[in-house]
Amino acid sequence: MKMKLLATLGAAVLAVGLAAGPALAQQKTSGFKLMMTPKWTGFPYFELTGEGAKAAATELGDTLIYAGADHAEVSLQVETLQNFVTQKPDGIILAAIDGNAVAPVLKQARAKGIVVGTYDADAAVAGRDMFVNQLSYEQAARVMLDAALIDAPEGGEIAFIAASPTSPNHVAHMKIMTELSKTEAKYKVFSVVDTQYAGDDDAKSYDVAVNLMQAHPKLKVIISSSAVSAPAAARAIEATGHVGKVWATGFALPSAIKRYLENGSQKAFAFWDPWELGYVAAYAVHQKLAGKFDPKEGAVLDVPKAGKFKTFKDAEVVYGKPLIFTKETVGKYNF
């Protein structure tokens, strides 16, 4: 990994050197140097965000370097970002492992005039110029309930598995889903009966799912915002002979739930298109650098190939295009 990082950084140094001339020009509209780091490299989901971002950069006449450590460790991510800053890019794009831990280095970057955009997982607001959010909390809640409706159109008891009680997005999703199940007609068929925490751990999620099915004999759907817990719940349903009685849904990578959709033990899971998310994130940073987009509340980011995206409070640009995978569609995705 170190080798790969060094190699890419080496290439970056070279590229920066080549670009140094034009970089001095005043209001540029293209030819920006973008550097991107995901939570960790090698994982198909993040690799696709990287490919999407590279595609955007190529179309816009920018160059983009995608690098990072091969596992999600915040100190390594800070190191990567420091290396980025010393190479004086025009823009940095990242998925933060720990929003507060990366804030200081990001602030340094911004102080040097580098535009910082986060995607997938946000950093502290002061550390970035914008956050390209895959889905708003409400969209996430709705798409998970929609998937649950595909599983159990007649409704019934639902239970949640979240990472932890302090995981902000999971907690917000559950709160909104609980509200929607009480207030919105089509979701009123569901009643929330339990919430458990599994810390994004496969085995823990599996055990929790098994215990949930024991605790609630009438349980219909287990919903999880964790892409680790949702497939583990699907596996638990299959392994304990609850197929057809209990369903698992929530956010999951297609590769992790393909098996269950194809063998018919599950019907629907939700996610978003990582390629396009990366594309939009790079596009947004480019537009900001080119002076064509200012991420203020209400501003609209126009990405011709992907759509128009609205900006909310704290420079949050919502990408907001959820996908639902079913047996028919899951084969189309390669992440």
Place this chain on the structure above:
Amino acid sequence: MSEAPSVAARPGSRNLVEVVLRLREAGVVVFLVVLGLAFGLATDRFLSVQNLTTVASSAAILAIAACAQAIVLITRNLDVSVGSMMGLVAYLTADWAATHPGITPVEVVAIPLMIGTVLGAINGLLVAYGRVPALIATLGTMSLYRGFTYIYAHGQEVTSSRLPPWMLSSVDARIGGLPILILVSIAIVAVVAWLLHAYPFGRRLYAVGSNGVAAWFFGLRAERVVFFAYVACGFLCGIAGLLYAARVGTVTVVLANGWEMSSLASAVIGGVSVSGGSGTVVGAALGAVVLATIDNGLVLLRVPEFWRMFIQGAAIVAAVAVDALIAEAIRRSTGGRRR
């Protein structure tokens, strides 16, 4: 197993030690029964056959890991690389299975056992022959094995759709209504218990753990005993890692993270002393059942997660405290006669 410690203990103290050890074994069973009754009274869903099967399935893999940990603990050492060994074995096996579509069940079983044995042997070499303190050596290999898993995986994971379908369905299979996982676990624990009971190697483990100096006087080569204890531990972790991978279906680099603690907790709750020389693998396996019972019962009672962690932690601390008290009692009663 009760005669095992007699190698080290002098005849005079034998009866007392035996009684106390029996009590410890019985203690886990009593605790389990009390726990079961309490949960049974509190919720009618607990004592159903289906739920008890669930508890046993959850405990099955941990019981094997606890058994592995117990073997090392008995020699007065410990192994904190248990989780990392399981993780590395599981990842390498799953990755091999995913990239070799024609893989046979024999290979799927043989690969993790071989890797586990090698990893255990490395620990054994460091502790027994390298004279590195067990905690330091296995803390080192804990990071080493996990680190290697990261390097090897390169950020990837092995998803269930890439594993041969039979690998997943075979751990879900049931024989006579009982999940095969439970039967496999019982069989493994029983075989290990029997081997330790019937062969001199078992008694040597206890001898080395309870009184290394006396064991040396008896002509025992402690290094070799400790080495093989670690090898056995690695071998069992190989089995546990394979079962874990097949059970969860998605194999990530963090698989079995923290299992060093839960295996240690199970063993200690099950009456295996951290000061070596006492306890049995059956006790350790029962300790795993206790942990799984607490987990299941508290979910059935809708106890919030934070309380579950708190109660589990309290159970572990209580078990270690009782262990220390018993050890102290034994030391006092035999103190005059036992060096």
